[in-house]
Amino acid sequence: MKTYSQKEVVDACIVGGAIGGVMARNLAEGGLSVVVLDAGPRWNPARDFVNDPWEMEKKMERRMPFLYAGDATGRGELTVFAVGGRMNHWGASTPRYRPAVFLSKTMQGFGNDWPLTYDDLLPAYQKAEREFGVSGDHTRYPFPRDPFPLPVHPMPYADQVAKKGFDALGLRTFLGAHGIVSQAYAGRPACNYCGFCHYGCPTNSKANPLVTHIPQAISAGAELRTGCYVKEIRVDQSRRANGVVYVDPDGKEQQQKARMVIVASGPPLSRLLLLSKSKLFPDGLANNNGQVGKNVFGKGGTAAVWGIYEQRLEAYRGFATLNCYDFIESDEKRGFVGGFAVGTQAAGFRRPEQLIEYASPGWGPEFKTFLKDFYPHCIGLNTGESSVGPAHENNRVDLHPEAKDEWDLPLARVAMYRTESDRAMRKFSIKIMTDIHQAAGAKKIFVEGEGGGPVPIDRSTEDRQPSYLGGDCRMGKDPKTSVVNSYSQSHEVKNLFLLGVSTMVSGGHGPVTLTLVALANRAGEYILKNKRDIFTTA
Amino acid sequence: MKTKTFSRRKFFQKAAAGGMGLAMGTALSEQIVDLWVAKAEHGAAALDLHQMLTLAAIAAQIIPTDEAPGAREAGVVDYINTKLKDTPSLRSLYQNGFQEVDNLSTSKFSGPFVSLDPRQQTEVLKSLESSQFFAQVWKDTVEGFVHSAVGKKVVGYPGGAQPHGYHDIASPPKNS
Numbered sequence A: 001m002k003t004y005s006q007k008e009v010v011d012a013c014i015v016g017g018a019i020g021g022v023m024a025r026n027l028a029e030g031g032l033s034v035v036v037l038d039a040g041p042r043w044n045p046a047r048d049f050v051n052d053p054w055e056m057e058k059k060m061e062r063r064m065p066f067l068y069a070g071d072a073t074g075r076g077e078l079t080v081f082a083v084g085g086r087m088n089h090w091g092a093s094t095p096r097y098r099p100a101v102f103l104s105k106t107m108q109g110f111g112n113d114w115p116l117t118y119d120d121l122l123p124a125y126q127k128a129e130r131e132f133g134v135s136g137d138h139t140r141y142p143f144p145r146d147p148f149p150l151p152v153h154p155m156p157y158a159d160q161v162a163k164k165g166f167d168a169l170g171l172r173t174f175l176g177a178h179g180i181v182s183q184a185y186a187g188r189p190a191c192n193y194c195g196f197c198h199y200g201c202p203t204n205s206k207a208n209p210l211v212t213h214i215p216q217a218i219s220a221g222a223e224l225r226t227g228c229y230v231k232e233i234r235v236d237q238s239r240r241a242n243g244v245v246y247v248d249p250d251g252k253e254q255q256q257k258a259r260m261v262i263v264a265s266g267p268p269l270s271r272l273l274l275l276s277k278s279k280l281f282p283d284g285l286a287n288n289n290g291q292v293g294k295n296v297f298g299k300g301g302t303a304a305v306w307g308i309y310e311q312r313l314e315a316y317r318g319f320a321t322l323n324c325y326d327f328i329e330s331d332e333k334r335g336f337v338g339g340f341a342v343g344t345q346a347a348g349f350r351r352p353e354q355l356i357e358y359a360s361p362g363w364g365p366e367f368k369t370f371l372k373d374f375y376p377h378c379i380g381l382n383t384g385e386s387s388v389g390p391a392h393e394n395n396r397v398d399l400h401p402e403a404k405d406e407w408d409l410p411l412a413r414v415a416m417y418r419t420e421s422d423r424a425m426r427k428f429s430i431k432i433m434t435d436i437h438q439a440a441g442a443k444k445i446f447v448e449g450e451g452g453g454p455v456p457i458d459r460s461t462e463d464r465q466p467s468y469l470g471g472d473c474r475m476g477k478d479p480k481t482s483v484v485n486s487y488s489q490s491h492e493v494k495n496l497f498l499l500g501v502s503t504m505v506s507g508g509h510g511p512v513t514l515t516l517v518a519l520a521n522r523a524g525e526y527i528l529k530n531k532r533d534i535f536t537t538a
Numbered sequence B: 001m002k003t004k005t006f007s008r009r010k011f012f013q014k015a016a017a018g019g020m021g022l023a024m025g026t027a028l029s030e031q032i033v034d035l036w037v038a039k040a041e042h043g044a045a046a047l048d049l050h051q052m053l054t055l056a057a058i059a060a061q062i063i064p065t066d067e068a069p070g071a072r073e074a075g076v077v078d079y080i081n082t083k084l085k086d087t088p089s090l091r092s093l094y095q096n097g098f099q100e101v102d103n104l105s106t107s108k109f110s111g112p113f114v115s116l117d118p119r120q121q122t123e124v125l126k127s128l129e130s131s132q133f134f135a136q137v138w139k140d141t142v143e144g145f146v147h148s149a150v151g152k153k154v155v156g157y158p159g160g161a162q163p164h165g166y167h168d169i170a171s172p173p174k175n176s
Helices: A019-029 A053-060 A104-108 A118-132 A157-168 A214-219 A270-275 A352-359 A365-371 A420-440 A513-529 B008-017 B027-041 B049-062 B076-086 B088-109 B118-128 B132-147 B149-155
Strands: A009-015 A034-037 A061-063 A066-070 A078-080 A223-225 A229-235 A241-247 A253-263 A304-309 A322-324 A342-345 A378-382 A396-404 A410-416 A442-447 A496-498
Touching: A009 A019, A009 A241, A019 A034, A019 A118, A019 A214, A019 A513, A034 A214, A034 A253, A053 A061, A066 A396, A118 A513, A157 A322, A157 A342, A157 A378, A157 A420, A214 A223, A229 A253, A229 A270, A270 A396, A270 A410, A304 A352, A304 A420, A342 A420, A352 A442, A352 B132, A352 B149, A378 A420, A420 A442, B027 B049, B027 B076, B049 B076, B049 B088, B049 B118, B049 B132, B076 B088, B076 B132, B088 B118, B088 B132, B118 B132, B132 B149
Parallel strands: A009 A034, A009 A253, A034 A223, A066 A410, A253 A496
Antiparallel strands: A061 A078, A229 A241, A241 A253, A304 A378, A304 A442, A322 A342, A342 A378, A396 A410
8 A cells, every 4th residue: 555654745635434435536546645544443344244243233333423412312323433434334225315305495395405406416426326336226216217237136025025015005115226236246246145234244245435445545546544533624824724633543643734635534524623623713614604513404203113924034134125205205294394215124234132122022921922033023114314304493513512532522512303393204104114014914013212121111202312413514505504515615615625414405315325425426526627726735 | 270169058058047048959049159159259240149149030030931941041140240240330220129129029028039939029020110120130131132042042033144145035934
């Protein structure tokens, strides 16, 4: 691997090796000198990923660097501090966002319009799909689109059983797009359906920048430094970022100078900006307009419902593929604003004790009867990362006044509030999923998160943690009401780029990942075309 | 090989004299005594012997042994002991909980929990089933159960599937 001395001013310093890895490949292959700093390790999947959820959870999972305030409590969601980030443990559902997402305000009446359209992002989406090896069937897809790079995966038996429930209720289904190769592709073998996607893919069949972008970036001349935790972005008198300060694996403070800085450190991106105060930016880097930490939205209406069936499903074979978009368009007659998708959830994504807890099946002889062989008879339905609706106006990200992380840096404080619409959406979607399970023949149905113990406790009035925060460094055309433009470039610091869900303008009907990869591709192309304007003077 | 200075026979004599009411030589209590000795010798016992015996009895009520193994065969007490060793913040909940269990048992049936018969034990636990202590013991018993090879088999958890993976995932499972 090529290395750069810290005395050298490299073209680009990238914070974070997940979406940052995507950018690193773009820029290195475009001829720029690149250093990527990741706080975690660079795993070798064949050696480091084993089909053992308990061991992998211990190895992989950490909490996002914030504490909740508002309606939610506790530490942020589980994330992965490693090269590849959460794409080490994701299920690789990779839908493109439909045109109405980019025009949320105009076409759906809530959220905001993005500063770019689906058509603007299409070439970047296609590139992302090719690089990930996305599988799907364009002839059986809810929206007209070009063919997928790879053929669709087979529908698992468990999904076929669940589909009977959707069919009985007149709901239309399709097999979702997945960043998991269905054939040997780009040196990665076809998926063998072990079902342990959520605990690291040992065969590299599942897409992960660790496998799809970082090695290629390194081949093209990028340097990857692991175990390096970035504390601050430095800016000089000319209002340009000129490098970062980081803690190396030995705990020593180091600096890397660069002509541009790309922040892809995971949600909330605003944390690193707020930690980087200076005379020119007293409220945080690139925050003179006060927009950093504002415009925050989550997935407050999310829900998951499990069913236990008479027949053996073995839903842990492979990953779930069934999807339904019948509820993604907002319809106020339902009693809430916004929408959600419903999909199947493979048993392999939950450890047995989690499902047992959610089912609240009592204790004693009846409990013992429940336990016997229950796991192969389960399948889940969920709205996952697809629930979207209006955000609460008081949502806010700032720095926590007291709490600090292991590097003694302030955690972020994420105030998220659940709206009435969120509550109504969750209730509505739970009814839909319950009806689907019932129509499919489930003999026991339980809601994830509402049990949580030996005996059922009515938790329906409790607020659950809203999740998947986004928007705290949002994109926009207007520099007064947004943090970056449609190329992920800061309005106030021209050689600073931000990549991640924090730049989202509105929620979309599925996981955000493919969209983030596309936005990184688009920003990378822009940077290469405009590098002379973007670089600091050497 | 360390010589055991602890005499099991002496222990049970003492225990009977002290009114612990343990049945001499029941397999479960012998298993727990052995466990406690092994842990205590290495400073790895988060619970005292009485607490471990109480925990064993509670866990056996939560996941009983019938034709299939239960909490006892799955080594749940060992699992929870390790968890408490690693998680000091849980210890006071457990210790206070054991105290409450024995208080209730004594007031209802004139003896500590371990001295009650199974039906009496069920009754005591029923009156505690909405408590935070019972919820925690239940959670940890379930966790310990599925962590064990024995428990995995009972719930039908298949374990790892590499390097062969699964084929014919579109077909019903073979042993259905």
